[in-house]
């Protein structure tokens with residue numbers, strides 16, 4: 001058929017380019033969903049702009065997670081704004097400029113002729129999406145996160161008691177014993193391996209152990225004995241399972257071990273990727289990579305437009321956030337069609353961009369760029385949210401023993417790599433992301449009596465994201481990451497810069513615009529907590545010397561100014577939110593359907609009305625499973 005649509009004229013449908021479902025994006029939102037639809041017997045085409053690099057060492061080795069996020073075969077480099085006012089924005093030491101010769105400059109006083117880019121925000125474009133470069137922290141969201149959606153939409157299938165089953169289905173827990181009470185709501189047969197940091201690493205490193213003891217002292221954790229010489233005693237300072245289903249879990253401060261999406265047997269990164277590949281071997285799942293979807297095709301002969309396919313261009317690294325895009329070549333272009341539905345899972349920036357390029361978004365913005373309006377949906381690209389994060393760092397005179405001998409793959413004979421790869425009972429430091437424990441705490445401005453601060457420690461010199469940040473790691477510095485969860489700001493937007501689908505959109509968080517003073521207060525309290533913990537840490541080398549914020553930043557005002565100018569986030573979300581059926585400002589209904597369009601859903605970090613939990617990917621995995629269940633149920637009833 002020829003599609004009567006001005007936007008997408010001349011698209012021709014054939015049996016060969018038609019599937020039951022077309023899913024755009026193989027990240028945590030789209031990947032599990034595509035596999036589940038295929039497992040249910042439908043033919044599914046899963047498209048992703050990236051290539052597959054998951055077997056590359058830098059992607060597989062958990063400790064190299066920061067390098068993974070700057071690994072050019074898979075990275076998309078976005079530059080975002082935190083503030084509208086450029087004089088405020090450039091106070092951030094991470095603010096990045098493009099120099100006249102094309103190279104990047106990070107920080108103040110750029111050379112004359114430099115143009116401002118903004119704050120670096122890495123994404124992964126690859127089979128698996130950001131699952132393949134993220135820090136692998138795998139948390140189950142708080143109950144209130146689901147209640148919010150249930151209350152807004154009136155859809156009780158979002159109730160916490162119903163949502164947990166999706167986690168049980170996807171999890172392959174590797175730190176609890178099946179059949180025990182503690183394991184009751186966990187899954188042991190799912191596709192996501194979830195384990196903990198090997199506590200032998202903490203036990204063997206006097207500095208790391210002293211840090212945990214400092215945290216335990218401040219948090220009042222029971223210290224069984226003054227001599228900690230077994231893994232069990234190390235474990236006794238922490239709650240083992242932060243993903244437990246206790247009704248008081250979301251209100252209970254403490255020190256918790258941090259679950260990681262890592263496979264215990266190999267201590268390698270785990271994600272939905274293996275399920276996608278295994279499903280493609282057995283079911284009607286076609287995975288096509290290096291394919292950038294440029295618009296959705298609509299059949300507008302119905303009174304309600306119907307999404308029936310997508311247009312694409314093919315070639316590696318075509319999107320201009322890709323550092324290799326300058327030499328990228330488009331090899332072909334075309335269209336794919338969906339008998340049933342098109343599902344967009346391109347992530348928080350790309351899904352609203354794709355909707356707008358397809359004519360679904362705020363009418364005024366589309367008209368200004370001469371994009372024919374298929375549906376005026378003013379909420380597309382609004383409501384963007386993120387965390388606020390800063391680190392309090394301190395250095396010692398000597399290195400953490402955990403890193404002894406490690407060359408971080410910079411030499412052919414890296415002993416830490418050798419141990420990770422060859423030692424099946426003790427994979428060493430490369431088998432963790434470095435985050436063995438985290439403090440969960442309630443700030444004075446926490447809502448609903450829920451914990452809202454995470455103060456997680458790792459042996460690294462980490463100050464947030466800027467080009468080259470992953471190469472600045474040193475091995476005698478400890479970073480306490482202070483992360484504010486349940487943030488209030490929803491003033492962020494994703495707007496089109498051009499109509500070229502290869503271009504990045506404008507991304508502006510407008511940090512601290514809504515509820516800013518309250519969130520700032522919470523982050524301030526997190527910084528003070530991290531400092532208190534450092535002050536109670538007695539290492540073999542004496543006290544840590546604070547590097548950041550630094551000895552000169554002490555008054556509440558100064559600390560708050562420092563937070564405002566340097567805080568970052570890495571869980572951007574909520575740009576195509578779910579809302580009540582009657583709410584014109586929320587593009588999606590509770591079944592992930594684009595309101596006002598048939599055959600089109602969104603399933604990724606964009607869909608949340610409010611940013612969930614402390615770390616977001618667990619929530620995205622859960623909604624991917626939920627969406628699959630909802631779509632299969634709908635398909636069976638039609």
Ligand SMILES: Cc1cc2nc3c(=O)[nH]c(=O)nc-3n(C[C@H](O)[C@H](O)[C@H](O)COP(=O)(O)OP(=O)(O)OC[C@H]3O[C@@H](n4cnc5c(N)ncnc54)[C@H](O)[C@@H]3O)c2cc1C
Pocket residue numbers: 024025026027028029030047048049050069121122123124125126127128129130131133134135136137138139291292293294345346347348350351354570571572603604605606615616617618620
């Ligand atoms: C450095 C970093 C570390 C992180 N660490 C953690 C962590 O430890 N724990 C946690 O919970 N969260 C973490 N996150 C966040 C988390 O990984 C992401 O929020 C999550 O992966 C988002 O999932 P998604 O499905 O929405 O999109 P993505 O993971 O971004 O996947 C989208 C996919 O869609 C593809 N795509 C986009 N547009 C198109 C198009 N037009 N055509 C074809 N394909 C397209 C992309 O190539 C990509 O593969 C981290 C994020 C970053 C940046």
